[in-house]
Amino acid sequence: MADFLRYEQQGHIVTLTMNEPERRNPLTGNSAVDDFLAAIARIRDDRSVRAVVLTGAGAAFSTGGNIRDMERQASGAVSGLEIRQDYRNGIQRLPLALFNLEVPVIAAVNGPAMGAGLDLACMCDIRIAAEQAQFAESFVKLGIIPGDGGAWLLPRVIGLSRAAEMTFTGTPIDARQALEWNLVSRVVPAEQLLPTALDIAARIAANPxxxxxxxxxxxxxxxxxxxxxxxxxxxxxxxxxxxxxxxxxxxxxxxxxxxxxxxxx
Known part of the structure; x- marks a missing residue:
C-alpha cells in the first residue's frame, strides 16, 4: 500500500489508517484518493474481509483539502474548467467508491474531521468518536462549497436543518453535540476508540x-x-x-x- 494509507488485516477485519499526521491527514495534494481507491478495490475483491475500520494517525482524523492546492486554484494559474476536471478525476471518485463498498466501514474519528474529512466520515456506515473529536462542514469559511458529495451525504446523516446549519455557518461541533445530532453513534475516551471500533467490527464479522x-x-x-x-x-x-x-x-x-x-x- 502506498504512503498515505496504511492497510492492516487481522482475521476478517481490515484497519485503514490515514498516515500523514504532520499535515493532519489531508485528502488532496497527495496520494490519498488513489490509495483509498486501491484499498477499496482490494477489500472488494477479498472475500475474507467482513468489516473495515477507518481512522487517522496523530491528532486529527482528517482536516480535508490541502490549502496549498486551494492557493494554486485561487491564483488564476488554472482555469475553472481544469479545476472542474480535477474534482471529477480526483476527490469525487472517493465517495462513489467508498459509499458503494458492500463491506461495512466504521469511522473511528480520533480528532478533528473538517470539510472533506467530515464528508469522508459520512461516507462510512458507522461513526464513533473520541471525546476530543470535532466536526465541521467548513468549506464556506474558505469561500468554497462541498465539492466531494457532502451536500448529499450530510443531510442524509443528520437531517436537512442541522446539515444546513453546519454548512452555512461552518461552525465546528464537538463530539457530544455530534452524538446528540446522530452524526456519531458513540463517544468514547481516546484510549477506547480503536478497541470499541474493533469490537463492533468483530461483531459484524461474526455474521454471515x-x-x-x-x-x-x-x-x-x-x-x-x-x-x-x-x-x-x-x-x-x-x-x-x-x-x-x-x-x-x-x-x-x-x-x-x-x-x-x-x-x-
Missing part, C-alpha cells in the same frame, strides 16, 4: 458475510428508492440468501442450540 453485504446494499438503495422498488430488490436478494450454506448453517445451529460456524458460502 453475504447477509451483511446485502443488508448494506439494501440500506444504501433505500436512501433514494421507492418502497415498492426496494421491496422488489429485497425479494431477489432474500431468495439468494435462502440458498446459501451460511443460512442453512444458521438455521441448523439454532435448532441444535449451538454456535454457528460461517464459511462465507
Amino acid at each position: 458475510p453475504h447477509a451483511v453485504r446485502m443488508a448494506k446494499r439494501l440500506m444504501r438503495e433505500g436512501m433514494h428508492s421507492r418502497l415498492d422498488t426496494l421491496l422488489e430488490l429485497s425479494a431477489g436478494l432474500q431468495a439468494l440468501s435462502h440458498q446459501t450454506a451460511d443460512h442453512r448453517e444458521a438455521v441448523q445451529a439454532f435448532l441444535e442450540k449451538r454456535q454457528p460456524v460461517f464459511t462465507g458460502q
Whole structure:
C-alpha cells in the first residue's frame, strides 16, 4: 500500500489508517484518493474481509483539502474548467467508491474531521468518536462549497436543518453535540476508540458475510428508492440468501442450540 494509507488485516477485519499526521491527514495534494481507491478495490475483491475500520494517525482524523492546492486554484494559474476536471478525476471518485463498498466501514474519528474529512466520515456506515473529536462542514469559511458529495451525504446523516446549519455557518461541533445530532453513534475516551471500533467490527464479522453485504446494499438503495422498488430488490436478494450454506448453517445451529460456524458460502 502506498504512503498515505496504511492497510492492516487481522482475521476478517481490515484497519485503514490515514498516515500523514504532520499535515493532519489531508485528502488532496497527495496520494490519498488513489490509495483509498486501491484499498477499496482490494477489500472488494477479498472475500475474507467482513468489516473495515477507518481512522487517522496523530491528532486529527482528517482536516480535508490541502490549502496549498486551494492557493494554486485561487491564483488564476488554472482555469475553472481544469479545476472542474480535477474534482471529477480526483476527490469525487472517493465517495462513489467508498459509499458503494458492500463491506461495512466504521469511522473511528480520533480528532478533528473538517470539510472533506467530515464528508469522508459520512461516507462510512458507522461513526464513533473520541471525546476530543470535532466536526465541521467548513468549506464556506474558505469561500468554497462541498465539492466531494457532502451536500448529499450530510443531510442524509443528520437531517436537512442541522446539515444546513453546519454548512452555512461552518461552525465546528464537538463530539457530544455530534452524538446528540446522530452524526456519531458513540463517544468514547481516546484510549477506547480503536478497541470499541474493533469490537463492533468483530461483531459484524461474526455474521454471515453475504447477509451483511446485502443488508448494506439494501440500506444504501433505500436512501433514494421507492418502497415498492426496494421491496422488489429485497425479494431477489432474500431468495439468494435462502440458498446459501451460511443460512442453512444458521438455521441448523439454532435448532441444535449451538454456535454457528460461517464459511462465507
